[in-house]
Structure formats: structure tokens, C-alpha cells
Amino acid sequence: MLNALAQLGRVGIGMLERLGRGHLLLLGILRGLPDLLPRPGLLIKQIYSVGVLSILIISVSGLFVGMVLGLQGYYILSQFGAEQTLGVMVAASLVRELGPVVAALLFAGRAGSALTAEIGLMKATEQLSGLEMMAVDPIRRVLTPRFLAGFISMPLLAALFSALGVLGGYFVGVGLLGVDDGAFWAQMQAKIDLHEDVFNGAIKSVVFGLVCTWIALFQGFDAVPTSEGVSRATTRTVVHSSLAVLGLDFILTALMFGD
Amino acid sequence: MVESVDSQVPLVSIRGLRFSRGSRVIFDGVDIDIPRGKITAIMGPSGTGKTTLLKLIGGQLRPSAGTILVDGQDIHRLGNRDLYRLRMRMGMLFQSGALLTDIDVFENVAYPLREHTNLSPSMIRKLVLLKLEAVGLRGARELMPSELSGGMARRVALARAMVLDPMMIMYDEPFTGQDPISMGVLVELIRALNDASRLSSIIVSHDVQETAAIADLIYVISNGKVIESGGPEAMINSELAWTRQFMQGLADGPVPFHYPAAELADDLLGGAC
Ligand SMILES: Nc1ncnc2c1ncn2[C@@H]1O[C@H](COP(=O)(O)OP(=O)(O)O)[C@@H](O)[C@H]1O
Ligand SMILES: [Mg+2]
Numbered sequence A: 001m002l003n004a005l006a007q008l009g010r011v012g013i014g015m016l017e018r019l020g021r022g023h024l025l026l027l028g029i030l031r032g033l034p035d036l037l038p039r040p041g042l043l044i045k046q047i048y049s050v051g052v053l054s055i056l057i058i059s060v061s062g063l064f065v066g067m068v069l070g071l072q073g074y075y076i077l078s079q080f081g082a083e084q085t086l087g088v089m090v091a092a093s094l095v096r097e098l099g100p101v102v103a104a105l106l107f108a109g110r111a112g113s114a115l116t117a118e119i120g121l122m123k124a125t126e127q128l129s130g131l132e133m134m135a136v137d138p139i140r141r142v143l144t145p146r147f148l149a150g151f152i153s154m155p156l157l158a159a160l161f162s163a164l165g166v167l168g169g170y171f172v173g174v175g176l177l178g179v180d181d182g183a184f185w186a187q188m189q190a191k192i193d194l195h196e197d198v199f200n201g202a203i204k205s206v207v208f209g210l211v212c213t214w215i216a217l218f219q220g221f222d223a224v225p226t227s228e229g230v231s232r233a234t235t236r237t238v239v240h241s242s243l244a245v246l247g248l249d250f251i252l253t254a255l256m257f258g259d
Numbered sequence B: 001m002v003e004s005v006d007s008q009v010p011l012v013s014i015r016g017l018r019f020s021r022g023s024r025v026i027f028d029g030v031d032i033d034i035p036r037g038k039i040t041a042i043m044g045p046s047g048t049g050k051t052t053l054l055k056l057i058g059g060q061l062r063p064s065a066g067t068i069l070v071d072g073q074d075i076h077r078l079g080n081r082d083l084y085r086l087r088m089r090m091g092m093l094f095q096s097g098a099l100l101t102d103i104d105v106f107e108n109v110a111y112p113l114r115e116h117t118n119l120s121p122s123m124i125r126k127l128v129l130l131k132l133e134a135v136g137l138r139g140a141r142e143l144m145p146s147e148l149s150g151g152m153a154r155r156v157a158l159a160r161a162m163v164l165d166p167m168m169i170m171y172d173e174p175f176t177g178q179d180p181i182s183m184g185v186l187v188e189l190i191r192a193l194n195d196a197s198r199l200s201s202i203i204v205s206h207d208v209q210e211t212a213a214i215a216d217l218i219y220v221i222s223n224g225k226v227i228e229s230g231g232p233e234a235m236i237n238s239e240l241a242w243t244r245q246f247m248q249g250l251a252d253g254p255v256p257f258h259y260p261a262a263e264l265a266d267d268l269l270g271g272a273c
Helices: A002-031 A040-050 A052-079 A083-124 A127-133 A138-176 A181-191 A194-222 A227-257 B050-057 B080-087 B105-116 B121-134 B150-162 B180-196 B208-214 B232-236 B241-248 B264-269
Strands: B012-021 B024-034 B039-043 B065-070 B090-093 B168-172 B200-205 B217-222 B225-230
Touching: A002 A138, A002 A194, A040 A052, A040 A083, A040 A138, A052 A083, A052 A138, A083 A127, A083 A138, A083 A181, A083 A194, A083 A227, A127 A138, A127 B090, A138 A181, A138 A194, A194 A227, B012 B050, B024 B050, B024 B065, B024 B225, B039 B050, B039 B180, B039 B208, B050 B065, B050 B168, B050 B200, B090 B150, B105 B121, B105 B150, B121 B150, B150 B168, B150 B180, B180 B200, B180 B208, B200 B208, B208 B232, B208 B241, B217 B232, B217 B241, B225 B232, B225 B241, B232 B241
Parallel strands: B039 B200, B039 B217, B090 B168, B168 B200
Antiparallel strands: B012 B024, B012 B065, B217 B225
16 A cells, blocks of 8 residues: 555656656757757758658648538538538638647657657667767757747648648538539638637647647657667657647637637 | 876876666776876776766766866866867767768768857868878768768767867777777777877777777776776786686686576476475
8 A cells, every 4th residue: 555655656756757857858948949040951951851741641631631521511511501601610620620639630640759769769879969978969959940840830730731621621512512612712701710710720739839849859858768768759759749739729729719 | 388287187087986877886986097198998897887987977977976077177067168168178989979860971070060160161171071081981971871881980980079189089889899800990090099199098898809909008897896907918917816807708707607596406406486
């Protein structure tokens, strides 16, 4: 009994310690931002590997999710004779929820896991120690550019996801199921609010981008420097990021729309 | 030329060093002096903490007690800025080379120059090519680290460690896993570099023959303590049975061949548990 309690305490302390290290790391990363100004090349390279390389999976998924929304939405709305509002339904669900959330989940799986593996391997192969011994701070040189790249890429990827989703809904709704073309767009224009919908969705994806990139970098930096340690850290990145995104989405939604 | 500290004073001076990982004590009161301009070897079996010692000297790990003076400065009491300034004068060759895998050989060697100097691109090019020439790899400048053999990677890392003209270079197991030719090349290089550039070298290794061939001074460590120190000859013909066993590579001696176990017969016949 007492043993179990001590065990619990140890686990708790371990978790708090990790949390503390995570925040210290974030602080170190943010402190490196001014250092990045004279070296735009570092950032561009990372935006390419974190953002540009995620475009394909985000686009294809966005298209499919939009098409499914078109089918399901049409089925329900047509029962009430409200097919013309299909555009609103598709756009609102994408911009408010599915765009930021699904894009973030995909981002964690594609870019986040890659970041963790890369940093973890750099640690395991002593590249980070090597930088330190060359009097170069690995946090500033290696982590900060990757962090900023994730932070910038995520909202853009979420926007791309939503845009392609709307197109997917359009193909299915207007192209296949015969919803009126003009009504689809006109209703969407009238009902989707810049502040309520688009702006709030953008805030979500900014938060998700920050959290996913932070988790990925921390897991890599904190990984046990062996092949097993790196693979476990990569798994943890995906699990923790997904849970964080879904949990934060609930909180943010409650704050934004729950009046 | 004015020396920052009297050249009689050791370059690195370790006193009463203690360090543990978790409950495991790795160093328990170690005193080591590394003289200037010489090649000093620190030898001991695998897992005694040789790599750890280099990381302590480089200020990457903190001892739980004791001091390490590098060129007269207590490395664990320096602020970040001073620590980084001191590290610019210390080169370290990691066991794996630790080259940055996303840039080519030339850029790896140029990296410290780009970070710490404002030299013009043409000047950087000249310096990098000279250092690569010194390790015989000027022709390999466009290769990526993944295209290098282990020995080549270590030589590139050596060029990188030298590019800021440091006062000392620390080598972590430079000979391990090398074929005889690249081993010979490395032995020659380390000796030549040390003598040509008024460098001080620290070699950490368990490869007795190669290390004894080039070291001026050898420290033998085991179980967290310095067992003995002296010139290579003296170490090989040491009075201490332990040092003799290690230096001559005898299978049995004070360090038993067998991991502690019950009697073999009991183990084979028993099975009663
Ligand atoms: N990051 C680490 N965490 C925990 N223990 C470590 C770590 N690095 C090394 N050790 C342990 O410290 C001891 C000394 O390691 P090391 O300095 O690498 O030995 P050597 O270089 O002499 O082979 C080993 O027993 C090793 O298991
Ligand atoms: Mg080692």
C-alpha cells in the first residue's frame, strides 16, 4: 500500500519534472528567435521540410473530408428541404472545427513525428553535443527554426485543408447531387462570418501549431539517446499531440462559441 | 608572445572529481593534470566513464564535487558567454564524428567559422581547404557525411575541430572500429598535428597499443579512481598487476575472466530453485 503510494508519487514527480523541462525548453526556444533574423535561410529550409512537404497529405485529406461532408450533409439537409444550405454546412464545419483539428492531427503524424525522430537521432549521434562543444547553442540553431516553421505552417495548412474541403463539398453537392450552384455559394457567403468562424478557426490552428511543434521538439530533445528511445519518443509525440489537440479544441470551442 | 597563463601550469587540472549517474558512482576522487603541448592518454576499460570525463572537461556535465580548471578557469563556474568563449578554444572529436548530417563535408568544416567569425567567403574557403588538405580529404569536400567511411568521417571531424585553431583537442576513442590503414593514418595525424600546432591533446581510449605508441603520458583509470600514471614504458612494465593486465591485455588476472557466479558444477547439477 505504502509502496504503491510512493510509486504514484514518483510517477507524479517525474511528470512534473518533464513538464518543467518542457517549459524551460520553450523559453530557450523563444529566446533564440531574435537570433534567427540574420539567418532566414535556416527558417526557409525548415518551412520546406515541415510545411511544404505536408501539403500533399493535407490537400488530399481535405478534399476527401469535404466530399464526405457533402454527401452526409445533403442526406440530412434534403430531408428538411434545405439542400441549398449545404454550402454553409460544409464551410462552417470545416472552418470552425475540421480544418484546424484534422489538419493538426495530420500535422502531428507527418511533420511532428519527423521532427521528433530527427532531433532524437541528432541527439543519439552526438550531433547536439557536437554543436555544444563547438560553442553553438543547439536550442537556438536547431530547435528555434523548426519551432517557428511549425508555428507558421500550421495555420496555412489548416486554411488549405478547409479550402480544399469546401471544393470537395462543392464537387459532390453541386456536381453530383444537383444542389443549385448559385445557392451553394450565396448561402455560404451570407452565413459564414469572418470573425465568428474564420477568425476563431484561425486562432485554433495557431494554438494547435504551437502545441504540436512544441511537443514534437521536446520529445526529440528529451529522448533517451538510443534507437529504442527515439522510437518511443516518436510514438509519444503522436499520442500526446493528438490528445492535446482534441482536449484544447474542446476548451477553445467552449470559450469561443459557448455563450 | 604573451601566454595567458604561465606555461608551466597544466592546461587541465582536475582535483577531487566526483560524479555519479543515479546511484552509480562513476568518479570518486579523481586527480588528473594534463600538461601543455603533450599527448596525454586516459585509458581504462569500457564503461569506466572515459567519455563522461571528456564531457566533464568540456563543461557539458557538472561534477557533484571537485574542480576542473581549464587554462586556469574553473569551467563549471563560468557564465554561458565565458563558457562558450572557452569552448571555442577546445576541440572535441566525438567517437562517432558527430558531423551534421544535413550539410556536406565542406560546410561541416566551415560551420564553426561561419558561426564564430566574420571572415569573407573566400577566406573561409581557403581555411577550410587547408584543414581538409591536412587530413587528406580536400577531394572529398562535396560528399555528404552519409557517404563517408568511419575513418573518413573521423578525419573530417578532426578538420572541423581544428578549424578555429584551438589550444587543445580531446579525442574520444579515436582508434576504435578502424581498419589498420585508417588506424595508422589517424595515429600519424594526431602526432603530427600535436607537434606542428603547439596543441595539447587528450586521448581517451582502450586501444592500448596505438595509444601507448603516441602518448607522452598515460593515466589508467578504473572503478572511479586513477590507478596509476606515467610514461608508456613505465605503464606496460608496471609494478601493479592490474595495470599490467590491462596494458598487456591478459585474459585473467586481478580482473577475473568470469563474472561473479556460483560454482559451475552447482549451477549445472543444481536446478533446485
Ligand atoms: N546519458 C547517460 N545516462 C545514464 N547513464 C549513462 C549515460 N551515459 C553513460 N552512462 C553510463 O555511465 C558509464 C560511463 O559511460 P562512458 O563515459 O560512456 O564510458 P566509457 O566511455 O569509458 O566507455 C556507463 O556505465 C554508462 O552506462
Ligand atoms: Mg566512451
